[in-house]
Amino acid sequence: MSAPAAAPAPHPGAAPVLDRLRAQTTFELASIFRNGEQIMVTILMPLVALVALAATDVVDLGRADGARVDLVAPGVLAMAVMAAALTSQAIATSFDRRGGVLRLLATTPLGRVGLLGGKICAVLVLQVVQAVVLGGVAIALGWRPEPGDVIVALGIGVLGTAVFTALAMLMAGTLRFEAVLALANLLLIGLTLVGGVLVPTDWLPGVGADIVRLLPSGALGEALRGAFGDGVAWRDVVALLGWAGLLTWATSRTFRWS
Amino acid sequence: MTADPVVEVRDLVKRYGGSAVVDRLTLSAVRGAVTAVLGPNGAGKTTTIECCEGLRAPDAGTVRVLGLDPLADAVALRPRVGVMLQDSGLPAQKRAGEVLAHVARMYRDPWPVADLTERLGLASFARTTVRRLSGGQRQRLALACALVGRPEVVFLDEPSAGMDPQSRLAVWELVRALRAQGTSVILTTHLMDEAAELADDVIVVDHGRVIAQGTPAELTTTGSDQVASLTSATALPDGATARLRAHLGEGWTVDSPDPTSLRVQGPVDPAALAAVLAFCAAEDVLVTRLDLGTRSLEDFFLDLTGRSMR
Incomplete structure (x- = not known):
């Protein structure tokens, strides 16, 4: 072995906060886009739902061909928000928690706040990709959203992201990895089908419609359909704000880093 | 107590489910020295170190690292402290080289990644995902991540566990090189030769308390006997x-x-x-x-x- 070279002297110092945040966001995005399951859940599944429901008459939507995509596209976008903010983040965060990654990164200058910030930014970037892909295909299928409606929908999307990211962190910070994996996928499928995401709540029988519309999924689905249709109902915005507050509070009380 | 301690723990208590894992533990580590915390499994070594790293909150007592509180002053302390966890905490699906480069990006003036890679022999598995690394390779990568920020203090929790003898020698050489530059090193181990070879001070912990402290020479000579x-x-x-x-x-x-x-x-x-x-x-x-x-x-x-x- 060669003579031991001198080690660099201590010279501590954190990188600027935006550099750390950008590094963590890129790191998280690389994990998402290199993981086949994440791509499938966040992009391919909503895409299949969009094409199957809007371009085929496999399911009877009670609408003429041209109007099908107008009904389906907002619901598919709500599904995409749930997939990115809830399913993808719950599984990724739970996996990192089990492996001690949250603990290790919390000891670097990134800290816990930077770690969460990086995850949230990564979700937002992922949602831009989802919006471009899913919105693009919907437009190709004849969807013609108004620019003003798009801006309202973006606001609703951010609110929905806050709700479902908080729910993801609540699960990832308290449950075992296996439980998170099962629950995150079950919730996505269950809420998409009967939680007011793809299927409008008023199609549900009786009092079920009102109950489902109070769920985060129902409120998000209806708010997005409202944004691209007759306007957003305040009850849906209030429901989303309430869930965001409640879930964030519960997460901050219960989250365990290891 | 030493005059200018880099780590000072006083009457630390940490309980899990009612039983005290750390029980009024008091220790201090000298700045610029290598301090080995020695003890059997379950003695409270890792819990004590994790309180110093800001990963656990003490139930009672005080912990100071570089004169700061690891929890209240975390933002100021994190850049100055390097941490190698016992369970590594490396993201399983990332490549080894990516992980080290990523951690390096958290610091203003990191240790050049290429130099650390060479010193710890990481090049041969830099493109392998963490999940596929051997235990010893993972340890070396975790050590590199602890050092890349050029910290004043490093906490190494069982640094050479699972390493082959060659890797262990490389790690020991690196720890000596760090000390030569004034870095304070606190390591836990249950390897006697590691403590005897590396440590300026040895602190023996059992049942959550310090039961002996001194240089290896002091501990091994009982008077003139x-x-x-x-x-x-x-x-x-x-x-x-x-x-x-x-x-x-x-x-x-x-x-x-x-x-x-x-x-x-x-x-x-x-x-x-x-x-x-x-x-x-x-x-x-x-x-x-x-x-x-x-x-x-x-x-x-x-x-x-x-x-x-x-």
Whole structure:
């Protein structure tokens, strides 16, 4: 072995906060886009739902061909928000928690706040990709959203992201990895089908419609359909704000880093 | 207490489910030195270190690292402290090289990644995902991540666990190079040779408390006493230990670590040694090996913490 070279002297110092945040966001995005399951859940599944429901008459939507995509596209976008903010983040965060990654990164200058910030930014970037892909295909299928409606929908999307990211962190910070994996996928499928995401709540029988519309999924689905249709109902915005507050509070009380 | 401690822990208590894992533990580590925290599994080493790293909140007592509180002053402290966790905490699906480069990006003036890669021999697996690394490779990567920010203090929790002898030597050399530059190193280990080779100070912890502290030399010499260790060709006769103790008289300690060996501690001189051998002749014990010297750190440790497994 060669003579031991001198080690660099201590010279501590954190990188600027935006550099750390950008590094963590890129790191998280690389994990998402290199993981086949994440791509499938966040992009391919909503895409299949969009094409199957809007371009085929496999399911009877009670609408003429041209109007099908107008009904389906907002619901598919709500599904995409749930997939990115809830399913993808719950599984990724739970996996990192089990492996001690949250603990290790919390000891670097990134800290816990930077770690969460990086995850949230990564979700937002992922949602831009989802919006471009899913919105693009919907437009190709004849969807013609108004620019003003798009801006309202973006606001609703951010609110929905806050709700479902908080729910993801609540699960990832308290449950075992296996439980998170099962629950995150079950919730996505269950809420998409009967939680007011793809299927409008008023199609549900009786009092079920009102109950489902109070769920985060129902409120998000209806708010997005409202944004691209007759306007957003305040009850849906209030429901989303309430869930965001409640879930964030519960997460901050219960989250365990290891 | 040392004048300018890099780490100072006072009356630390940490309970899990009612039982105290760390029980009014007090220790301090000298700035610029290598301090080894030694103890059996479950002694409270990792919990103590994790309180210093800001990963656990003490139930009672105070912890200061570089004079700061690891929890309240976390933002100021994190850039100055490097951490190597026992369970590595490396993201399983990332490549080794990506992980090190990523951690490096958290610091203003990191240790050049290429140099660390070479010193720790990481190049051969830089493109392998963490999940596929061997235990020793993972440890080396975790060590690199702890050092890449050029910290003033590093906490290494069992740094050479699972490493082959070559990797262990590389790690030891790196720890010495760090100390030469003024970095303070606090490491936990249950490897006696690691503590004896590397540490300026050894702190022995058991049942959540410090039970001994000193330099390796201080801990292994009990005053002017020396140790004579004898190995017999066959099992010793019943009661040989007690009879030898009686034969030697006051001021001697005699024990038998296993059925064929005797250990005599006291003022070993030529006359005393002759007396021990005369005793063996009388007992018809053929001595096949005789070692004179001070106690090893391992002897010291086992004397303190007991020889039975727990």
